[in-house]
Amino acid sequence: MVGRRHTSGLDALLNMWHRRKWLAILVFTAPFAMTVTLVSVLPNLYRSTATLLVERPQVSDTFVKSSVTSELETRLHTISQEILSRSTLQELIDRFDLYPEFRKRASPEEVVERMRRDVRMEFKERGIRRDPKEGELPRLVDPQGERAATVAFALSFRGRDPHVVAQVTNTLASLFVKQNLNLRKRQAAGTAEFLRVQLREMKNKLDQEEARLSEFKERHLGELPEQMSVNQTTLIRMNAELRFNKENQTRILELMERERLASQLALARQFAYASQSAEGSPLPPSDESLTPDGDAELITARLRLARLNQELTDLRTRFSEKYPDVIRVKAEIAALERQLGAAAGDHGSAAEPAPPVNSSRTQARKIPSEAEKELKTLREEEKSLVQAIAMYQQRLDQAPLRDQEYQERFGDYKTIKDHYNALLQRYQEALVAESMEYGQKGDQVRILDSAIPSTRPAAPNLLRLIFIGLILSIGLAGGAVGMIEHRDTSFHTLSELQAFTKVPVLATIPRIVTKTDTSRQRRRFWLRTAAALMGLAILVGTTYWVAQGNEQLVWMLDGKRS
Incomplete structure (x- = not known):
């Protein structure tokens, strides 16, 4: 009302209460009665909690490194998913006969999902984030970046029967440990x-690489890098043996040449003695008369030729035909051979040996001397030494190539061998770790505190609900009275009328109430009272029907979700 002059605040409130008291009482009574009914019939939910402890391995990682390297958060999440699986929860629901009323009107999947919401797990370790998203475990956060020595966490379950709730909680904790x-x-x-x-x-x-490496070693035996020193030593020794062999051959050739020349000298003596005997000379010829200067030079040339041939053979074993020393020795041999050929032609017609002597010389050639046998043996040995020296020289020449091939094969073999040794070491560690796990020496989860039946319900909070209902009822009553007063345009007091108009008020006429008015007012009062009571009964009955055994409503009013 515009321009209305108000009396004191207390008088206005009293007048307002006098006019609207039944409306205020009705509006206050309805929600408060619903609150009282709600508090009276809501089911009590009990929560039991079991505390579990994750302990570090009993054997230090310094001695035995565990093969279970998954993070604790991941492992606990995996275990929780296995425990909250449909088969596990369904087995618990059937064993403890959980949610009997809800199972009558809901599908098995809905019942299992409801039990999942009733199970809650929260960590009790410093540095753990306690605000996980829905459907996630709390995340482990170690502020020092190191693994915590122990992690304790609470596993809880809530339901209507405190004893059954405690049994279910302990069963879940045992399943977690298992x-x-x-x-x-x-x-x-x-x-x-x-x-x-x-x-x-x-x-x-x-094994394949070892077989390839063994086959390579067998195929190139003597050409491998580790055998180079042996080959060089053997080659030096064989060259020394070859030189010693040639020296022996030279010595034998010189000896044979001396024997041949001595034999020729003896024959010449016999021939000269026979000639002098025929001429009547009684003295045998002297050595100087039987050995002219030309024969001495011939003997010296033949000895030098034997030495040069031996030297040429020695040079050919080490150098090619174009080597200067080889060419020089060949030239000297050719010159000596021409010289010996010319000397043999000059002396061939000078002395014709007697037939008996020729016969004895021919017979002597047919019987090889011991020197010739030894010379033959030395030449065969020389041939073997030359072949062996060539073979070892070829091995030394092939050594760099074989070394490269061997290093390639050995590199592949060493890589696989190192990988195999690393795998073998890890496998042995895994076996020890597996034995440690079977011996329960690794990270273990044990029950620190078992769940016990709760004596006080976890929800609902009755005092909080009554207080909220009281405040809500008072607020609704005050709001209803204020709205009605704001919409009321009638005048209830003289001051209100005087504040509205300048026309003076001459007199006030009180309300005249007859018996008919009184009877009508009483009848109207009782009708309104009956209607209010009926509405109130409907509200209370509806509240009772909705709240009776409604755990979902308890969750909503409690404001917590598992």
């Missing part, structure tokens, strides 16, 4: 099996 052990065993066994397969494949490759 699944952790089984998971670590599976991971350790899987790691060992994977390394076993890899080791077998690498062993086959290593």
